[in-house]
Amino acid sequence: MHEALFTYIHQHATLPLTAEHKALIEATFQPKRLRKKQYFLQEGDIGKQAGFIVKGAMRQYSVDDKGVEHIVNLFIENWWASDRESATMHTPSRYNIDAWEDTDLLVVTRAEMLELMEKIPAFGQTTRVMDERNFIASQRRLNSTISNAAEKRYEEFAENHPQFIERFPQHLIASFLGITKETLSRIRKQAMR
Amino acid sequence: MHEALFTYIHQHATLPLTAEHKALIEATFQPKRLRKKQYFLQEGDIGKQAGFIVKGAMRQYSVDDKGVEHIVNLFIENWWASDRESATMHTPSRYNIDAWEDTDLLVVTRAEMLELMEKIPAFGQTTRVMDERNFIASQRRLNSTISNAAEKRYEEFAENHPQFIERFPQHLIASFLGITKETLSRIRKQAMR
DNA sequence: CGATTCTTTGAAAACAGTCAATCTGTGTGG
DNA sequence: CCACACAGATTGACTGTTTTCAAAGAATCG
Numbered sequence: 503m504h505e506a507l508f509t510y511i512h513q514h515a516t517l518p519l520t521a522e523h524k525a526l527i528e529a530t531f532q533p534k535r536l537r538k539k540q541y542f543l544q545e546g547d548i549g550k551q552a553g554f555i556v557k558g559a560m561r562q563y564s565v566d567d568k569g570v571e572h573i574v575n576l577f578i579e580n581w582w583a584s585d586r587e588s589a590t591m592h593t594p595s596r597y598n599i600d601a602w603e604d605t606d607l608l609v610v611t612r613a614e615m616l617e618l619m620e621k622i623p624a625f626g627q628t629t630r631v632m633d634e635r636n637f638i639a640s641q642r643r644l645n646s647t648i649s650n651a652a653e654k655r656y657e658e659f660a661e662n663h664p665q666f667i668e669r670f671p672q673h674l675i676a677s678f679l680g681i682t683k684e685t686l687s688r689i690r691k692q693a694m695r
Numbered sequence: 696m697h698e699a700l701f702t703y704i705h706q707h708a709t710l711p712l713t714a715e716h717k718a719l720i721e722a723t724f725q726p727k728r729l730r731k732k733q734y735f736l737q738e739g740d741i742g743k744q745a746g747f748i749v750k751g752a753m754r755q756y757s758v759d760d761k762g763v764e765h766i767v768n769l770f771i772e773n774w775w776a777s778d779r780e781s782a783t784m785h786t787p788s789r790y791n792i793d794a795w796e797d798t799d800l801l802v803v804t805r806a807e808m809l810e811l812m813e814k815i816p817a818f819g820q821t822t823r824v825m826d827e828r829n830f831i832a833s834q835r836r837l838n839s840t841i842s843n844a845a846e847k848r849y850e851e852f853a854e855n856h857p858q859f860i861e862r863f864p865q866h867l868i869a870s871f872l873g874i875t876k877e878t879l880s881r882i883r884k885q886a887m888r
Numbered sequence: 889c890g891a892t893t894c895t896t897t898g899a900a901a902a903c904a905g906t907c908a909a910t911c912t913g914t915g916t917g918g
Numbered sequence: 919c920c921a922c923a924c925a926g927a928t929t930g931a932c933t934g935t936t937t938t939c940a941a942a943g944a945a946t947c948g
Contacts, residue, residue, distance in 0.1 A: 566842055566843075587834065638783070645789075647873060648765050652903085671926060672926075672927065681905090682906080684905075684907095876896095880895060
């Protein structure tokens with residue numbers, strides 16, 4: 503189970519993981535299994551935990567005054583599911599995170615995370631790289647959202663993230679892109695011409 | 696000039712800055728003055744530098760096929776102007792960064808930045824906090840963009856970032872929000888009722 | 889003042905959202 | 919194995935919002 507995480511760290515850090523490091527990681531990250539639709543975090547809670555996804559798929563979303571869900575993030579294997587805002591600011595989360603498929607996670611609290619970053623240099627490196635990539639991805643998505651019409655946004659997304667297109671139903675992709683499922687359906691029809 | 700940066704570090708780190716640290720920072724960060732409209736980074740270049748804004752205001756934007764500018768970020772005092780994507784991936788930038796007002800910067804290369812993060816623990820802390828906040832802000836903005844209609848998005852923005860409203864003209868704010876200047880003008884008229 | 893930049897307005901067109909109905913595929917329980 | 923329920927996708931008609939284009943009105947600066 504923890505092997506996936508070791509691999510992930512190797513891919514993102516130049517520094518090595520010693521046997522003791524691995525033991526510490528195994529002792530700290532708790533395996534957890536979520537069934538489809540089960541919550542990992544609910545709006546209003548404080549998201550003290552982060553989960554590394556070993557197998558499965560999850561979504562993070564807000565719910566507006568009309569009860570409509572807006573997908574903020576989609577996660578699959580080798581992604582971290584967490585609400586960074588809530589965890590770092592200690593504020594109630596404005597988002598829900600739940601399992602879209604049955605999912606195997608490795609869970610840590612934020613405090614444990616900080617501890618591991620201190621004690622395991624390679625882990626510190628990994629979280630830095632991860633933060634950097636998350637930020638870059640977020641900026642790209644933002645740029646696409648403010649710059650492009652719905653159609654082009656979908657094309658870009660489908661191009662850059664085919665795994666998500668295969669894995670999640672259209673209405674979630676639509677919400678992720680900030681459009682309705684009907685609009686996405688029409689865009690796709692057009693695109694086939 | 697460098698005082699502003701020391702203050703910034705104090706505010707974001709728990710660890711202290713020694714006299715040697717300060718000397719190192721002064722030796723590394725180069726003061727630079729940009730006149731209004733002058734480029735800090737141009738599309739296609741590799742953005743190896745980051746600039747800490749001591750005084751002034753800047754903008755980061757992409758230009759689409761039709762020649763329309765899309766504001767990706769607005770920066771003022773105590774913000775960092777840089778294209779993280781280009782700097783970390785060593786890829787040509789898709790953005791331009793220029794001075795909106797005459798601006799005083801403290802400039803470092805990415806390599807120097809990494810070196811300082813290593814040598815000065817408080818600086819390492821600061822960049823971590825900064826990355827975290829940037830990511831959180833970016834996620835919030837994304838959520839607002841995909842969840843809200845133009846009107847609500849503007850209200851939220853005006854509420855949370857009054858400094859920007861005062862400092863930048865409406866057409867830049869509109870672009871930042873992903874709408875046209877005409878639409879923003881009409882929204883504001885409505886809002887006054 | 890004259891030039892430039894910024895903001896507002898109007899009218900038409902393009903775009904996206906809403907609501908309601910239908911269609912499709914999948915899986916579950918009887 | 920079939921029938922039914924359920925989740926997802928599509929379609930049509932309509933409404934509402936946003937963009938586009940063009941023009942004119944403020945505001946600011948050298």
